[in-house]
Amino acid sequence: MKILIAEDNAFSRTLLKKTLVKAGYDVVVAENGDVAWDLLTLQDDLPKLALIDWMMPGLSGVELCRRIRGIESAIPVYVILLTAKSDKEDVLEGFAAGADDFIKKPFDSGELLARLQVGRRLVEQQALMHCLIDSIPDPIYVKDNRGLYIGCNKAYAAFVGSDPDAIYGRTASEVLSGSNAQQSHMEDLRVLANGVTLETEGWVDDSEGRKLYHNTVKIPYLESSAGSSGMIGISRDLTKRIEMEQEMRRLAVAVEQSTESIMIMDVDGEIIYVNAAFEAITGYSASEIVGQGADVLRSGKHDDAFYKKLWDTISEGRTWEGRFTNRKKDGNLYEEESVIYPIRSINGDMLNFVAISRDITQEAAIEKHLRQQQKMNAVGELAGGVSHDFNNILTAILGYVALCLNTVDEDSKTYKYLQEILKAGDRAAKLVRQILTFSRQEEQQFHSLELQPIIEDSLSLVQTTLKKNIKLVREIDSDCGAILGDTTQLQQVMVNLCTNAAHALGQQEPGTLSVSLTAVEINADSAREQTLELDPGYYACVKVSDSGCGMPLEVQERIFEPYFTTKKQGEGTGFGLSIVHGIVRKHRGAITVESEVGKGSTFTIYFPLLKEAVLQKSKEQASAQERVSGNGRILYVDDDQTILSMGREILESYGYNVVTATNGRRAMDIFSRNPDGFDALVTDYSMPEMNGHELIKQAMSLRPNIPAILCSGYMEKVEGEDLSRLGHTAYIAKPMDWRMLNKTIQEGIKKSV
Numbered sequence: 210m211k212i213l214i215a216e217d218n219a220f221s222r223t224l225l226k227k228t229l230v231k232a233g234y235d236v237v238v239a240e241n242g243d244v245a246w247d248l249l250t251l252q253d254d255l256p257k258l259a260l261i262d263w264m265m266p267g268l269s270g271v272e273l274c275r276r277i278r279g280i281e282s283a284i285p286v287y288v289i290l291l292t293a294k295s296d297k298e299d300v301l302e303g304f305a306a307g308a309d310d311f312i313k314k315p316f317d318s319g320e321l322l323a324r325l326q327v328g329r330r331l332v333e334q335q336a337l338m339h340c341l342i343d344s345i346p347d348p349i350y351v352k353d354n355r356g357l358y359i360g361c362n363k364a365y366a367a368f369v370g371s372d373p374d375a376i377y378g379r380t381a382s383e384v385l386s387g388s389n390a391q392q393s394h395m396e397d398l399r400v401l402a403n404g405v406t407l408e409t410e411g412w413v414d415d416s417e418g419r420k421l422y423h424n425t426v427k428i429p430y431l432e433s434s435a436g437s438s439g440m441i442g443i444s445r446d447l448t449k450r451i452e453m454e455q456e457m458r459r460l461a462v463a464v465e466q467s468t469e470s471i472m473i474m475d476v477d478g479e480i481i482y483v484n485a486a487f488e489a490i491t492g493y494s495a496s497e498i499v500g501q502g503a504d505v506l507r508s509g510k511h512d513d514a515f516y517k518k519l520w521d522t523i524s525e526g527r528t529w530e531g532r533f534t535n536r537k538k539d540g541n542l543y544e545e546e547s548v549i550y551p552i553r554s555i556n557g558d559m560l561n562f563v564a565i566s567r568d569i570t571q572e573a574a575i576e577k578h579l580r581q582q583q584k585m586n587a588v589g590e591l592a593g594g595v596s597h598d599f600n601n602i603l604t605a606i607l608g609y610v611a612l613c614l615n616t617v618d619e620d621s622k623t624y625k626y627l628q629e630i631l632k633a634g635d636r637a638a639k640l641v642r643q644i645l646t647f648s649r650q651e652e653q654q655f656h657s658l659e660l661q662p663i664i665e666d667s668l669s670l671v672q673t674t675l676k677k678n679i680k681l682v683r684e685i686d687s688d689c690g691a692i693l694g695d696t697t698q699l700q701q702v703m704v705n706l707c708t709n710a711a712h713a714l715g716q717q718e719p720g721t722l723s724v725s726l727t728a729v730e731i732n733a734d735s736a737r738e739q740t741l742e743l744d745p746g747y748y749a750c751v752k753v754s755d756s757g758c759g760m761p762l763e764v765q766e767r768i769f770e771p772y773f774t775t776k777k778q779g780e781g782t783g784f785g786l787s788i789v790h791g792i793v794r795k796h797r798g799a800i801t802v803e804s805e806v807g808k809g810s811t812f813t814i815y816f817p818l819l820k821e822a823v824l825q826k827s828k829e830q831a832s833a834q835e836r837v838s839g840n841g842r843i844l845y846v847d848d849d850q851t852i853l854s855m856g857r858e859i860l861e862s863y864g865y866n867v868v869t870a871t872n873g874r875r876a877m878d879i880f881s882r883n884p885d886g887f888d889a890l891v892t893d894y895s896m897p898e899m900n901g902h903e904l905i906k907q908a909m910s911l912r913p914n915i916p917a918i919l920c921s922g923y924m925e926k927v928e929g930e931d932l933s934r935l936g937h938t939a940y941i942a943k944p945m946d947w948r949m950l951n952k953t954i955q956e957g958i959k960k961s962v
Contacts, residue, residue: 210329211235212258215245215273216291217265221314225260228318232325234258242268246276255282257332258325263292263303271306278307282374284335287328291316348423348444356380356397359439368444370416389413393442400427400440410447422451470545470566476559478502478520490545490568492538503564508542510534519549523562526551533566543570599641600922600943601849607634607944608855615862638944641922655796657819659691660699660726660749667703668724671711675722679714684725689749692816698792705789706753706812713757713810723754728818741799747818748798754811760804768802839863839951841888841958846876846904847920848896856891863951873899877907884912888961889954894921916957920945 212234216222219240226236237256239245242265249255259277263270270290277286290303290311303311309331310324342349348365352358358376366373369384376384381394400407407427412420425444464471470490473482479502483495491498491506498505504516511534522529528550534542547566554560610631617623664685672681707722714720729750731743760768769790793800796816804810843865847853850871857867868887870876873896880887890908892901899907905917922943939953 210258210332211237211254211256212260212325213245213248213256213286214238215242215259215261215265215270217241217262221262221291225321228321229260229325232322234325241265242270242273245273249277249280249286255280255286257284257286257336258328259286259288260321260325261288261290261308263290263294271303271308274303274306274308284332284339287332289324289328347446348442350376350442351439352397352401352442353439354401356394356401358384365444368415386414386416396427397440397442400429401438404429404438420448421446422448468567470564470568472503472564472566474503474562474564476561478504478562481561487566490537490543490566491535497538506533506535508534508536510542523549523551524559526553526559532569543568544573545569598922600638601852603634603638603641603944604922605849605851605855607631607638608852608859608947610634611947612855612858612862634944655693655695657691658694658696658699660689660751660816661685661687663696663699664703664724664726664751667700667707671704671707674708675711676714678719679711680719680721682721682723684723684727686727689726689728690747690818692749692796693819694796694816698795702789702792702814703751703753705786709786710753710755710757710810710812713755713759715757720756721754723752725752725754726750729815731815741801741815743799743815748815749818751814751816752811753814754809756809759806759808759810760802761806765802765804769800839865839955841954842866842868842886843954844868844870844876844880844887844890844892846870846873846890846892846896846901848872848893852893859947860891860951863947865954872896873901873904876904880908881911884908884915887915888958889916889918891918891920891950891954894919914961916954916961918950918953918957 212229214222214225214229214236216225216238217240222238222240226238229236237248237252239248242261245259245261246268261270261273265273268276270292274288274290277288280286288308288310290308291314292299292303292311293314294300300311309328312321312324342362343364345362346364348362348368350358350361350365357378357380359378361369361373361376363373366376369376371384381397382390384390385393396407396409406429408425409427410424411422413423415421423444424447425442427440427442429438429440431438464484467484468486470487471482471484472480472487474480479500480498481500483493483498487498488494493505507516519529519531528548530548531546533545533547535545536542545566546569547564549562549564551559552561552563610627613627614624614631617627668681668683675681703724707724710722714722727750728747730747731741732745769786790800793814793816798814798816800812800814802810802812839860843860845853845856845860845867846869847856848871853869853871857869860867868879870879873892876890876892877899880890890905892904894901896904901919901921905919908915908917916939918939918941920941920943939957941950941953
């Protein structure tokens with residue numbers, strides 16, 4: 210350790226140097242106080258011990274002592290005064306000047322070395338303490354009772370951007386920047402004035418302007434028993450922790466606000482966290498579900514092998530993806546799409562499993578509905594293909610029966626048998642029309658129609674599926690009148706309501722399904738009383754009632770909502786009644802429901818009546834029943850030889866001169882040779898080489914006013930054929946009503962003249 214000897218007596222100086230060198234000290238000597246001061250101020254490596262003679266020329270030892278105490282150093286020089294003075298006043302003066310110890314001349318070398326050893330220990334302890342404080346990464350500073358810095362560690366110096374020795378004796382406003390200075394200074398003064406510890410936390414700016422989050426503790430201390438006080442400030446940089454906490458809070462908010470259901474489990478499958486979306490989907494609160502096993506959600510739709518494969522996958526550290534059917538708290542089932550992945554520690558140990566799920570119940574219902582739509586489209590395509598051939602067969606059967614009826618006595622048994630064949634054929638034709646109508650999915654244009662046949666056709670379809678315990682009651686007013694609507698959509702309404710009613714009646718107990726149709730008048734008062742959004746006027750009122758289980762009020766309020774269903778999983782999608790409601794509204798009508806638990810339900814539908822359409826249709830039907838004799842030359846075309854022969858005979862029985870052709874190309878050849886030689890053209894649609902539509906187009910290009918009638922067993926298969934542009938074209942559906950065909954030919958001939 211380096212030691213300074215300041216002694217003006219050469220002999221004493223030499224003796225001291227030898228003694229101290231022998232003791233292992235690094236000795237620096239000065240022959241007076243001025244030289245000693247120069248050595249102390251000019252050398253970078255400041256001696257830590259000093260032996261100073263009291264009486265020296267120039268700068269005395271006491272004055273040198275005072276100057277040494279003014280040196281800004283983290284480790285003060287330990288000063289021992291050499292003096293011959295022994296008065297109490299002299300000793301006190303030396304200590305007041307800053308001396309740490311004194312030795313009276315003449316001195317004993319042993320005592321001198323002992324006292325130096327004490328000083329050396331103190332210096333080393335101070336150096337050790339200073340080193341320890343400097344090694345602490347937390348900024349530390351010390352102030353006196355005036356609030357002036359008397360020391361700091363390297364961390365604090367770096368924080369304020371200054372040298373540790375440069376802040377000595379300065380105020381906070383001289384060391385800190387911006388608002389940090391004023392706030393810190395006021396806090397320091399509060400600690401010094403009150404003598405209590407103060408802890409603060411917040412954002413501060415360092416010397417480079419960076420925002421740091423510090424936790425600071427300011428502690429008062431006593432410098433001596435006299436009570437001279439100071440304070441120590443210790444700060445801890447919590448910036449990284451706060452940023453991590455903020456990030457965690459952001460993640461927590463994102464997790465909580467996520468619409469995806471999130472569940473965290475431990476390695477044993479016990480639930481330790483769920484977010485708000487999980488609570489909303491399942492109906493379980495966090496307090497109810499946390500601590501339970503994930504199997505509380507099991508629906509019974511998946512077997513043990515399913516769950517074993519899932520558990521094996523995530524236990525091996527791999528991610529599992531798939532779909533669940535789970536059970537809510539209220540017992541209802543729901544479908545979700547899930548991803549379950551493991552969370553590992555830094556060491557690779559399995560800590561948790563996280564399940565992120567999305568409720569796809571509605572999507573699954575839509576998918577199922579779309580599949581059903583595709584299935585119905587496929588049924589429609591199949592029905593269209595089959596119906597053409599089937600209607601051709603029926604056309605031949607019914608045509609020849611009609612010819613036979615004209616040749617036998619009406620009182621004979623043969624006539625009665627033929628009538629029964631005719632009725633059976635009519636039922637077969639009606640059944641084909643029902644299948645085609647129900648399977649048709651495209652938008653239809655509204656037209657004038659009566660509800661009676663639609664209701665009857667719908668009940669015919671539904672009746673085949675009714676259980677024997679269900680009694681079907683009809684109350685259909687045949688004079689109800691016509692409405693403006695679409696046959697397919699209205700039949701869908703009736704089939705849906707009747708099917709739902711049958712479901713409400715159950716499987717075992719006897720019950721009644723009632724369907725009625727009446728004409729009613731609704732005025733403003735009755736509309737308000739029944740809460741109907743209908744204009745006053747006359748309406749067709751359809752009621753579908755059952756004596757089944759009924760519905761509570763809360764179910765009635767939601768019965769027309771999309772996706773809402775009271776049926777079990779797999780028995781319904783919740784679309785049926787919402788579609789019914791939409792169809793009724795599209796027809797400018799209204800639908801209501803009345804129900805009582807245990808007593809049944811009644812659905813009432815109102816459609817605006819068209820009185821004029823009813824009268825017109827009745828006249829048309831009456832006119833169609835009349836047998837009108839025909840005259841004129843007809844070109845009759847069909848690729849079915851049986852129908853062609855039978856049709857020729859029937860048309861000839863009406864009085865027409867008939868020319869036949871088995872395909873469109875042959876018919877066009879015949880027509881082109883003499884376009885004015887025919888009074889009408891009757892053609893089938895589906896034929897090889899040239900279909901009926903193309904035949905009519907080419908025929909009209911030669912003779913625009915030729916009455917042309919197109920026949921088909923399934924007109925919906927006529928894709929892209931715009932018949933409305935062919936002004937003289939009429940359409941007759943197979944199997945044909947020959948009286949209607951005759952009437953249509955006669956009307957066409959009259960218009961063309």
